[in-house]
Amino acid sequence: MNRANTGSAGTVAIIGGGLGGLSAAIHLRAAGRRVTIFEANERVGGRANVIEKNGFRFDTGPSLLNYPWVFEELFRSAGKNLSDYVTLLKVDPSVGFAWPDRTTFTLSSRLDALLEECERVEPGSRPAVLAFLRDAAVKYRIAFDKLVNRNVDNALSWFGALSPREMASLSVWRSLYSELGRFFKSPRICEALGSYGMYLGGSPHSLPGFFSILPYGELAYGLWLPEGGIYGLVSGMEKLAVELGVEIRTSCPVDEIRAEHGRVEGITLRSGDRLDSQTVISNVDVPTTNTKLLRCNGLTGKFAARAANTRMTCSVLTYYLGIRGKIDGLGHHTIFLPLDYQGAFDDLNKHNRIPRDLPFYVSLPSETDPGLAPAGDTAMFVLVPTPLISEACVPDWNAEALEVKRRVFERLMRHGVNIHPTRIVCEEIYTPETWRDRFGLHNGSAFGAAHNLFQVGPFRDANYSREIAGLYYTGASTTPGTGMPMVVLSGKLVAERILQRER
Numbered sequence: 001m002n003r004a005n006t007g008s009a010g011t012v013a014i015i016g017g018g019l020g021g022l023s024a025a026i027h028l029r030a031a032g033r034r035v036t037i038f039e040a041n042e043r044v045g046g047r048a049n050v051i052e053k054n055g056f057r058f059d060t061g062p063s064l065l066n067y068p069w070v071f072e073e074l075f076r077s078a079g080k081n082l083s084d085y086v087t088l089l090k091v092d093p094s095v096g097f098a099w100p101d102r103t104t105f106t107l108s109s110r111l112d113a114l115l116e117e118c119e120r121v122e123p124g125s126r127p128a129v130l131a132f133l134r135d136a137a138v139k140y141r142i143a144f145d146k147l148v149n150r151n152v153d154n155a156l157s158w159f160g161a162l163s164p165r166e167m168a169s170l171s172v173w174r175s176l177y178s179e180l181g182r183f184f185k186s187p188r189i190c191e192a193l194g195s196y197g198m199y200l201g202g203s204p205h206s207l208p209g210f211f212s213i214l215p216y217g218e219l220a221y222g223l224w225l226p227e228g229g230i231y232g233l234v235s236g237m238e239k240l241a242v243e244l245g246v247e248i249r250t251s252c253p254v255d256e257i258r259a260e261h262g263r264v265e266g267i268t269l270r271s272g273d274r275l276d277s278q279t280v281i282s283n284v285d286v287p288t289t290n291t292k293l294l295r296c297n298g299l300t301g302k303f304a305a306r307a308a309n310t311r312m313t314c315s316v317l318t319y320y321l322g323i324r325g326k327i328d329g330l331g332h333h334t335i336f337l338p339l340d341y342q343g344a345f346d347d348l349n350k351h352n353r354i355p356r357d358l359p360f361y362v363s364l365p366s367e368t369d370p371g372l373a374p375a376g377d378t379a380m381f382v383l384v385p386t387p388l389i390s391e392a393c394v395p396d397w398n399a400e401a402l403e404v405k406r407r408v409f410e411r412l413m414r415h416g417v418n419i420h421p422t423r424i425v426c427e428e429i430y431t432p433e434t435w436r437d438r439f440g441l442h443n444g445s446a447f448g449a450a451h452n453l454f455q456v457g458p459f460r461d462a463n464y465s466r467e468i469a470g471l472y473y474t475g476a477s478t479t480p481g482t483g484m485p486m487v488v489l490s491g492k493l494v495a496e497r498i499l500q501r502e503r
């Protein structure tokens, strides 16, 4: 059916209003291009969405905001100040860690507090902490100056930007866990700092050592919560995009990216309406874009094979709980780790099962911004990593979610955190299937393509299509990677590539 054509071919069509899509739109519009975002859901934000219930306001996905300079740069690129749109509240102490034997470790971006806490857990560790921070600072600078923040298409020019000394200092061939072990003797400190690997799609025993920049980045630049929750940041970005003149069409799912003779022609909406465009950016997860939105003769098998060969990060069960009253004994961010640390990662990554000794994360954002819950009450978010949908033997995710919730509450009780069921005013649960169906996440993967050595930099799915001219990608599964700062950079990189090609 040939329905109304709803735009002009000069308009850049962006499919999806996640953070990557919004960032690309802001950069392109600031450079003078006409831009329209087509978002399937009723509001933008993607995984960084919001649930409002019974006076509580829950962020659906991301809850830890770091590298604020990335967002400051985004607003600056449009001649604006982030602080005029979003108020960032500092979270300190930043993240607490707890083990079943009730040992704890708490991170802070205040150096004196960090040194004191490391000294408590590993006496005599002061020089090690300082050496770790110095070493990770070098890695961080190399990563952002030379690797992450530019478009590079092949390994030679990617690594070619590095001197042999810089190359060596990245610890590419060492695992994250052994990299941490170069500095710290305490397994607790290594486990805590290595736990960031969970969100990168591997175990700290297999991910490359340069990911020590993740805990470093948080220690050096702080951990933040936008006022109004993470969605406060999304709203700020949306406001900026609209002010610049980006057209945003919500509740507007795209059915197909049309391409002919190796060139993109436009998109077709689920309504049947068509938009011609010579430049289409998909912010939909890359494997989903290629297997669901492209229907090009001769390429279907190739795209299906590529999606199947892409290693994805884990999926998650997430819980949004409105709790009457305060919860004693928990700060804003707490990560509960198992005693058998490696076993939990093996369960998740090798045996494809929800770990028997469960690692999970609890966030109480109303501790930092009381406006996220009715006066005196607590907004609670729980995240439990799970295997991907196709790999987990879970016949009924809803039933599984209830069983996992029971285990989470049991574990909390062991830490003295007792939440009587009658205090739960409201509750919502997202299973891996919810994440897949609501946001188009391939196989329910929460964080997109994994970050093993063969899926970073020029080895990761590029931000342009090699098969279809005029088709580009932005978001967690393309370069540079996952997480809010990275996808905002991804939007900048794709805009740069488009503008450079059009010059």
Ligand SMILES: Cc1cc2nc3c(=O)[nH]c(=O)nc-3n(C[C@H](O)[C@H](O)[C@H](O)COP(=O)(O)OP(=O)(O)OC[C@H]3O[C@@H](n4cnc5c(N)ncnc54)[C@H](O)[C@@H]3O)c2cc1C
Pocket: 015, 016, 017, 018, 019, 020, 021, 038, 039, 040, 041, 044, 045, 046, 047, 048, 060, 061, 062, 063, 064, 065, 066, 252, 253, 254, 255, 283, 284, 285, 316, 318, 383, 438, 439, 440, 446, 447, 474, 475, 476, 477, 481, 482, 483, 484, 485, 487
């Ligand atoms: C539970 C969870 C916790 C996380 N925690 C953190 C954290 O603490 N800190 C952090 O930095 N990062 C975190 N992340 C990662 C971070 O949320 C993501 O990396 C980032 O938000 C992904 O943005 P994106 O640009 O890839 O877009 P996405 O969020 O994937 O958005 C894509 C958009 O495309 C839309 N779409 C899909 N199909 C169509 C279609 N056919 N037509 C139109 N639109 C469509 C979707 O509705 C969605 O809005 C977390 C993620 C999850 C899921």
